[in-house]
Amino acid sequence: MGPRERREREREEIRTRILDAARELFASEGVESVTMRRIADRIEYSPTAIYFHFRDKESLLAELCDYDFRNFAHGFTVIAQIPDPVERLRAAGRAYVEFGLTNPSHYRLMFMTPKPVNEKTDKSGKGNPEEDAYAFLKGVVHDLKTQGRLREDLTDPDLVAQTIWATIHGVVSLEIAKCNDEWVEFRPVDARTEQVLTMVEKGLLR
Amino acid sequence: MGPRERREREREEIRTRILDAARELFASEGVESVTMRRIADRIEYSPTAIYFHFRDKESLLAELCDYDFRNFAHGFTVIAQIPDPVERLRAAGRAYVEFGLTNPSHYRLMFMTPKPVNEKTDKSGKGNPEEDAYAFLKGVVHDLKTQGRLREDLTDPDLVAQTIWATIHGVVSLEIAKCNDEWVEFRPVDARTEQVLTMVEKGLLR
DNA sequence: AACCTAACTTAACACTGTTAAGTTTCGGAG
């Protein structure tokens, strides 16, 4: 209750105000419109003030994506309840696509942009949500295997998980990057998603 | 042979010198290192000179990618000779992956970066190479269908082609964007490619 | 009451893409 805690709380408050301002710009106008100066305008601070709360722009955006993806990943706890692993996989795939399409800027930054090699993966604490999502997928693959639903020649669960991930990621990322191109008559993305999911089933299960 | 033609030829020459300089930077240091000023340095011109040959930076890079992808797509003419459409599909998939991995900057700009909505697709002349590649894929799907190799419930060739494209694109783009992440133990990209290709076969053919 | 540090602002730096204005070069017409 001392002023020490208050200061800390206030500090956390302005941190999230910065993140909120960034998110609005991010979602409404895309990543290239997110500018330190524009964020600062929104919260009526000087641009330099942001650097007192975030190391640089990149880690600000990384934290934003991390936070929102973690928020989304909470939905996986209800999907995890689905007993049939095949249905669970379908549901997870649909949810993943939906996240990508409703948060294209997030998705782009997280999964379509190469990171420089440094990548101090901040081992401390909760563990990054991408990793958790991948672990979830691996769990589904594990269940498929123990229930004998996987094709018998598929022995490496990581390889299977990465195959599934790549496939569904392909749908999302192609939609995000290419939906405005008119030279290919794209089928509705939902149709493509379902098509891909049944291909995964018929191609990997038995 | 008049000076008229010479001037035109010289103009074309400096154009390709600009493209070559851009390509070197592009390939060796990535797209974010390609700067009008650095291109200009390499050819010992002023940065402004480039604008006499290219409308802006974006169309310079677009032309570069277009040119190189078209160059790559010529390889498809030999793949097109493969009589068995299944083998043809595999070969095309492998070639596509190889292009993406040896030209990640090209691939990123062409297939992992959203274009603004305008997109004056320059209907004039040769037609863009991405479209040609897609047409090639549709041709394979067509052959598969007429030979009765496609699953009978797959009636829409575009949907099938887009499914295959998304799948293989997923492998390439994930590799480009995530190969430096250490939290997931990626299997070798060749293994993932083969895995995905057999999944496509078992999932879409009969 | 004095101080000291956290939180902020102002001003600036080194970049970026792009453009307006001025200069050079050079083929073609009188």
Added chain:
DNA sequence: CTCCGAAACTTAACAGTGTTAAGTTAGGTT
């Protein structure tokens, strides 16, 4: 041969970016 006009280029500048060094203010601690 001379002059012209346009093409090809340069210099200087603008408006924007992320980021930092230095200065200022406010508020809890001694």
